[in-house]
Amino acid sequence: MNDISLLQHYWWFLVSLLGALLVFLMFVQGGQSLIWTLGRTEEQRRMLLLATGRKWELTFTTLVTFGGAFFASFPLFYSTSFGGAYWVWVLILLCFVLQAVSYEFQLRNGNVLGTTTYRMFLMLNGILGPLLIGTAVGTFFTGAEFVVDKAAVASPSMPVISHWVNPLHGLEAAFVPQNLLLGISVLLLTRVLACLYFLNSIGDEPLRRNCRRRLGMECGFFLLFFLTWLLRWLCSAGFACEPESGLIYLETCKYLHNLQTMPAVMALLVVGVLLVLGGMAGGLRGWRRGIWPAGAGSVLVVLALLLCAGWNNTAYYPSLASLQSSLTIANSSSSLFTLRTMTYVSFIIPFVLAYIVWAWRALDRTPITPEETNEGH
């Protein structure tokens, strides 16, 4: 593996890790989607929103950094997907805009739209955010309808190098069952994680009882959808790349082969699944700390899946319109200089994680009580 290939793999790992952390942190969205399901009284709803309200910016920042890191390390993806699957990304952004203001505005005097509207916004973000992101990520495995032609830069009348072939501009991904299965799985996972997070961070016993009750149903549905997706994924053909020529071709059971070729990634997936199952089981039995194994497990599972999408000579963004336009970590990355520079910057990440852990512990040291909801800020 030469220098640039090593850095491309390293940056795919970092982008995948950010994506995996994002899925874990979307327990905030899962919690928002359950405001009215779990919170039977206004006081309970306030406690739920206080619990997620302390964390929403972390999720939001992870999403923004995920986008920024993708832009810096694989700019051709940023250019092709965002400029092509326009409507999917605009919808995702819109529902995150609604989230950004709703926590701050919902209980303020003079908020014009009323508390319920902002909470509806939060619920909308809670459902659509994970669903759309999951569906969009599904196209990493099933493909999307775009064409890339770098030579177009030399055509003064139409120098745009990539374009989308389907007029739905990304919305067509929602009509692919495998994408939708992943989207629903991500949504259900965020709801499972939310229940576990509330069990850990809220001290009110009636509310904790509601969370435990709800957790069983969410776990059942999540396992049904995720395992269906996983089985189909393991059996599905994938888009492989010939390393010497860069030629893209279809390979049967590509992702299963990737797991066999990369046993460490398979171990991540297996350990991740076991941790998620352990966290769920613990939560169902009333254990408060189930969020930690389930959260860590989610990170490992998503990391393993994304590594399978990009590593081992795989096209991580296959083109259904023009197979050879498919994006791989080799043909879509930044230059060696930029990847190397960004790698030095990435060494700061452990410090970032350290202060996030400090702040998390400082704020969550004691569970939220009904009295705390009246303190405001």
Place this chain on the structure above:
Amino acid sequence: MDPIDTSLVDWSRAQFALTAMYHWLFVPLTLGLGVIMAIMETLYVRTGREFWKQTARFWMKLFGINFAMGVATGIILEFEFGTNWSNYSWFVGDIFGAPLAIEGILAFFMESTFIAVMYFGWNKVSKRAHLASTWLTIIGATISAWWILVANAWMQHPVGMEFNPDTVRNEMVDFAAVAFSPVAVVKFCHTVASSWVQGSVFVVGVSCWYLLRRQHREFAHASIKVAAWFGLVAALITAHTGHQSGRDIALYQPMKLAAAEGLYEGGTSQGLVLGGLLRPGADWASPSEESKFLFHVECPYALSLLATHKPDGYVPGIRNLLEGGYPLPDGSTALPAEEKMARGRRAIAALAEYRKAKDEAAKAAALTTLRENFDYFGYGYLNSPAELVPNVPLTFYGFRIMVMLGGYFLLLFAGLLVLGQRIEKQKLIQWAVVLTIPLAWLASQAGWVVAEVGRQPWAIQGLLPNVAAISRLEVGSVQTTFFIFLVLFTLLLVAELSIMGKAIAAGPETDTPTA
């Protein structure tokens, strides 16, 4: 293949401008108010006076309301580089993506982590840890400003990169040149200092409102004192860096300077237009019998002095920039726009030949032609020299509004410091200060209009015009999202102003006796 629909370019620009202008309604207040509230919390920690804690908490409440809107509009702005400017994202993504990623890793996480401690941690962490969190929140926001302004400055003056014909994009070769470009340093200092001015104007304005209503007087006087000092220092920095910025524009974006000055015919010993009215409907891309001004007042030699540091220095006007033939600072003679466009077309054609070439000799020949003409690459996408002329009235008036209001703010802060407690009896001045609040927003928006409208038609100065930077979308899609964003942002702005108004009306809790 159908050529690019120019209305797509216009709508894409309109959408980006809309998002950027809304975003910039909130960011300066975050940067300015953030430092002021952190100073107040520092006073609380140093003196132990509960008064300062309540004062800081009041401004923090307003900070939080405003911060949420900045975050909401900011995420759209970042992703619009991909959604609406996808060709740009590839052509320079190797350079431009890095500051955005560093901004995320270094700044956004700092901001988002410590703002949670700042709001929810009063009773959960020690006084000093809380103060550190407040400072780290605003330091994070300021670092964020650094990286996004590095990215913007690079678009105004691209450095530290080379074009790679194999990947068909520009690639970074010198990170320090990008990250610490003198243009970026000046831009950062000017923008952040002007944001501090804006935060200070807001604080003194709200405080004067309380004085008018005879409420929270101790709070108001204390806030005015802190904000006026801070604002005065910030206004002086803004003025100084504004001057340096003018010099940068003269060197790297002479068309922007000519547009900002309404300078059609350049020459030596040029005066700076202090004020005036442009002739409505004047064609700034062609000569005319009539003056381009209805009237104007000039300060002799000042423009030459600003642009060249010599009273008799040569400053090119729009006509000179289009026709060329004037002396450049390095002693060479400027090329006419037509020639630059011809060279640009040669560079683009050479790139096409390079991509098609089968043998090494043909590749090498094409590469030589490409390199010889690459400085004018972006000009090859233009159809007429007139496209090089930005909107002169917007740039001209924007510049004047920004500079005049900047001078006014300087006098305002100095006046408030001289008056001290005596402002209590000066109702007219109190009203004037209250009414100054929207002027601070007008000045900062005008500043960005000058910076961004003045550099048209370039997405990246001299390298990539907007027409070659866009995403290939249907015009209807961009029109639809434009109106969705317009309605959404406006609705949320109304909500924010209403909440802010109620929070100000409720006032701080400093008058309530506390333990």
